Amino acid sequence: MRSWRLDRPTLSGHLDLSRATSLVSAIGSDDANAFAAEVLKLLGDAAGISQCTVFAYEFNNRPRTVSVADHRGGRYLHNVADTYAKTFYALDGNQTIISSARPEKLDTAVLLHQQAIEDISHEGYRAACYHQPDVLGRLSLLLQPSQDIWLSVNLYRDRKRGHFHPSEIALIEAFAPLIAQTAKHHYALCGQIQTGIPQVMLARLRGFCPDLSKRELDVLSGVLEGRTAKDIGELMGVKASSVVTYQKRAFRRLGISSQRQLFALCLAPGRE
Structure with a gap:
């Protein structure tokens, strides 16, 4: 290689x-x-x-x-x-x-x-x-x-x-x-896809926490797009329970505990 x-x-x-x-x-x-x-x-x-x-x-x-x-x-x-x-x-x-x-x-x-x-x-x-x-x-x-x-x-x-x-x-x-x-x-x-709000918000999250893993980012992307854990799991090729685990890990890294706080973090001013 x-x-x-x-x-x-x-x-x-x-x-x-x-x-x-x-x-x-x-x-x-x-x-x-x-x-x-x-x-x-x-x-x-x-x-x-x-x-x-x-x-x-x-x-x-x-x-x-x-x-x-x-x-x-x-x-x-x-x-x-x-x-x-x-x-x-x-x-x-x-x-x-x-x-x-x-x-x-x-x-x-x-x-x-x-x-x-x-x-x-x-x-x-x-x-x-x-x-x-x-x-x-x-x-x-x-x-x-x-x-x-x-x-x-x-x-x-x-x-x-x-x-x-x-x-x-x-x-x-x-x-x-x-x-x-x-x-x-x-x-x-x-x-090229149209850069929508979920993609922009995901980019902000990566800026807040560069340590987010690939799997955690995949899950957050699905959450921001409004997908269920089952839907996200099917896209990722993992079980819904694994999606929940990745989401919890991502939330801990971001210092939040809910989807409401996730969206608030993405939309909060002065975090660029």
């Missing part, structure tokens, strides 16, 4: 302008998965990429799937992405990068993170997101369209292709600025 910044990539290899044009044309497409499909066409044969998923991490919430493409077609990769976002995202090496970023500073560089199946110690995560989809490794392009929002363009390798070769990584680095810019524009047109 390794990560690095891509400030000034150098082009090594042939840039297929026709494929690059197709990628740009996919921005704002009515087909949500057209963008990931064009990334797959752009890099698939040359870099050995068989699957592509674009996730949005908004206001420290669980990731939301923006676009997916799989050489097998169908809903298979959608289901894998849903499982990842519901259960395993907090175990991803990408989370270390996103969580450690300074919230008040926008990073304009493209960050790359490489993760192989042997880097994953959690048996369930490894089985659901690597073994079963026949993935050996992944290279992620991480970028920030704005503060509190990250995009991850995940590029996956089939087991039969082996690990990434240095020349393939160099090719991905060469295309990374193009992919990053088009991903930002596509997200702005098709993937």
Whole structure:
């Protein structure tokens, strides 16, 4: 597992302008998965990429799937992405990068993170997101369209292709600025959700208490959206009783004991 910044990539290899044009044309497409499909066409044969998923991490919430493409077609990769976002995202090496970023500073560089199946110690995560989809490794392009929002363009390798070769990584680095810019524009047109009151309030809570865990933030997000413990549990893939436990822990960290106090804390003046 390794990560690095891509400030000034150098082009090594042939840039297929026709494929690059197709990628740009996919921005704002009515087909949500057209963008990931064009990334797959752009890099698939040359870099050995068989699957592509674009996730949005908004206001420290669980990731939301923006676009997916799989050489097998169908809903298979959608289901894998849903499982990842519901259960395993907090175990991803990408989370270390996103969580450690300074919230008040926008990073304009493209960050790359490489993760192989042997880097994953959690048996369930490894089985659901690597073994079963026949993935050996992944290279992620991480970028920030704005503060509190990250995009991850995940590029996956089939087991039969082996690990990434240095020349393939160099090719991905060469295309990374193009992919990053088009991903930002596509997200702005098709993937970006309207920033509502619950998201703003959740951002304030994170400012009050940076020690809130991922699970606690997921629960608080559901509470602020008016969901029941059962509904929140179904979204998180846990029991309703676990939701109650996470909520109690979050309330203790915030120094409150009720939902009324939670909303009062979010709306109180002078806490920015």
